[in-house]
Amino acid sequence: MEAQKNIKVECLAWQESWDLFQKKVGQDTLDSHAEIPMLAEVVAKECCGLPLALVIIGRAMACKKTTEEWNYAINVLQRAASIFPGMGDRVFPILKFSFDSLPSDAIKSCFLYCSLFPEDFNILKENLIDYWIGEGFLHEFDACLLEKSSRDIIRMHDVVRDMALWIAYEHGKVKDEFFVRTRVGLIEAPEFTRWVSAKRISLMENRIEKLTGAPPCPNLLTLFLDLNNLRMITNGFFQFMPDLRVLSLSRNRWLTEIPLEICNLVSLQYLDLSHTNIRLLPIELKNLQNLKCLNLNFTQILYVIPRHLISSFSLLRVLRMYSCDFSDELTNCSVLSGGNEDLLEELESLKQLHDLSITLESATALLRICDSKLQSCTRDVYLKILYGVTSLNISSLENMKRLEKLCISNCSTLESLEIDYVGEEKKLLASYNLHNSMVRSHKCFNSLKHVRIDSCPILKDLTWLIFAPNLIHLGVVFCPKMEKKLKSIYWKALRVPHLKEIRVRSCPQLKKLPLNSNSTAGCGTVIYGEKYWANELEWEDEGSRHAFLPCFISW
Template sequence: MRNMGIIGLYGMRGVGKTTLLTKINNNFLHTPNDFDLVIWMVVSQDLKFENIQDSIGEKTGCCDDTWKDKDHLRKAEDIFRVLKSKKFALLLDDIWERVDLAKLRVPIPDRQNKSKLVFTTRSEEVCILMGAQKKIKVECLAWDRAWALFQEKVGEETLYIHPDIPKLAEIVTKVCDGLPLALITIGRAMACKKTPQEWNHAIQVLKRSASEFSGMGDEVFPLLKFSYDNLPSEKVRSCFLYCALFPEDFLIHKRRLIYCWVGEEILDEYDDITGAQNQGYDIIGTLVNACLLEGREDYVRMHDVIRDTAIWLACECGKAKENFLVHTGAHLIEAPNFETWKGAKRMSLMANQIENLVERSICPSLSTLFLTNNRLKMISEGFFQHMPSLRVLDLSENKGITHLPMGISKLKSPQYLNLSQTGIRDLPIELKALDKLKYLNLEFTSKLNMVPRNVISSFLMLRVLRMYDCGSSDDILFGGEEALVEELVCLKHLDVLTITIRCVSAFKRFFTSLNLLTCTQVLCLESFTCVSSLDKHEMSGYP
């Protein structure tokens, strides 16, 4: 980095960017070097241009009795006159937007003047706007360093006062997920906890509602809230909060997330799903750049402490805990008390062992319900009766559920329905009532053997239909797959289709529909016994 003039350090709040910049500053101050001038200043979100200029003026020795009477142009000339002949290091902590060096008349650090600008920010985008030749993401601590930091804050006396505490302390450390801010805050809070019972209680509180833990709700979360508040729009903020519905350390597929946003009507209306996907990917990029999500190719992950912050924010900073009901991976064998559902707007019970949903739940505001990866066997007829606002329903990965209740027809607003990887054997005719559906996923439902006529074709608003590895024979729909294809042809708004076809005649009919050919992303031809009968000319047109 010797030849790089501008270096940006970016990462989430509390990850240690300021600590790192402080070490750089101290190194300049206490280690022999050839810099003529080292300038350190905290910029922060609300610091104005004039204040930045005055601070630089003071540290360059420009501030005399006449300084306050000068306009910003004359001040800028004074700063330039001092810095143009010096090799300087300018260290800017916590910048939220581009700092215009030209307007300040600070010479741009480059190979010729050998000066340096090192800054910290929470956004990778700011690094780009600042023209950073080197962007360094400050990551959370690896386990060894995280554990060492936590032990330091707790202290040896507490840590080894009882033989059970070290193991419990490791569990607490893992909850912090390597974030120094959380490690320090929680470590200090636990320094006076000298019994295993107190440590077990702390673990329960952190896992159940981290905002109730000492220092989290009044120190850690409010600091992280700054990044949330600085997001460019309410739409982006809503998309960010939605990510907290998924379990800890869950790799969220980007398209799955975007389709949920579409179902919730968070995104804008577009003529086709591609427009919505593009907007969704743009929002994901914004959240990744702000270090509020971690991007991994087709997936994103939310840091555990960021996720806890999002849940806290979704519940109006802890004041309305019923807004988001999130009990993921909690080993529940029964659904939470249905009285707590009444005020819920979004709810996630993913990754539990719930088998039955038998009570009627009155949820006038519930718009998303995630029941993915449970052990569901039965949903009562009246379960969906009082959910007038439900738009997103995910029942995927429940192999034990074989039938949907006829009462599902009581839902008035669903736009997203995911039944993939379930044991569903038939779709009820009542499903026709869900005429606002935009997304339907029936993939990997190998036991599905009956879809009533005119059910699929009734979803006239459908944008995405996933039927790859759906059913096990060509008579999944009364009349066979050819009749199913005829229904697919009726879906004029369909943009994405995945499908398995097991019948030559159905494939031939499929091949005559330009719309189906255009929107198909995955086509699996399975168990064909007379593929040779297909005309070569017909096959050549398939994209």
């Protein structure tokens, strides 16, 4: 019999979890020592609301009446839950039934891949899709279907992650295909003997500063080195990784150059250098002819990308260059010089490009991208330092049907952002009859979710946001001239049912937000701002004040 309706079963809330755990442990054990109730709470929280784990672990602890036994249990659960009595032989086998029921080996591989990240880690959906494509789990069509999901962040339940690692280590076709040492305080790489049989290695969130030697990794497909303190990777380190497909060095702020050996990883399909301080990309990267995803987001002092390098990646599907602030040391040999128009010319030659995040430094470059085939694949736009521009018409952005994120930053002369209100749009704006269904039928930015306006000191209003009905995050920072008479954003309350967050800093003239008690009903909006600013805000009525004041968090 097939299911008639799918019902999402949530984990238990804390009080329900604690009540169930206490019941299984028993009052006699809880009363056996004054510290045990406190330790028992720690153990119960390790179960993260999963009823099966609460029952099995609670029963296992029912006979433990010393603090030493409880502290040992906490250590085991936090270090390797699979060796806790009852987990490896009772809890995980039951959970594994769900894993075994997944419809294909590819989906099973995607699931196990999530265990490479640290416990409670927020995994960006877009990055996860890129990894899976790089590994070969997904094809482009599958990725397009996944991109339609409304969730931007994925987090794996702690117990489910432990189960996934248990499967990867103990029940794979070959044991030890996964080697995961995340968030364990490593200051150097683990012994290379564990690397030999591994296909996937994750050393995320440690304190490793230097990688030396030449680990033998004939089978390695994925290597995660994110969130370390890497300063140097010596020659030879990547020498014996012939099949490496996914390499992530993201969030290593001390990393200023990449070793040339990476240019010889000819099987590489995904390379993540985001949030590093690399200064140049070597022309030898041309060797990476299988590269499909290149992430350069937030490489804030990158100043050299050799001409014809980007255009040489003929299979490139994803390019992320959001908030690439570029250095003042730009040279003519770099495609980044000349207001980004040379870069756009190279991007236009990439036939496989599907997903683009881009930083632009001229209004001319913005007009060019909006009038080219790139508009159909552009997801994120970062506009910065538009010298001499006093007014910017952003109507052309409406043609970017996939645009999700827009930032306008450090535009010292920018006074206004304009949009062409014509025909019905103008009537709509004037009458302010703005139900979401009506907004979607008119010219607007339906896909836009994240907007940040930063350091635009004479910009006066954001009226155009009336046509962004699906906005989730709004940030306005260091914009002291926002006009009170226009309430800076709109003069009436907007209905923005998806709005989750507003951030405001150093905008003293912003006296009223376009919100009332009905604007974000049930959305749980959080508003960040200075305390003095929050105290001086004007509200449409007392109901609005009472609805949003509890949502404030001071900077």
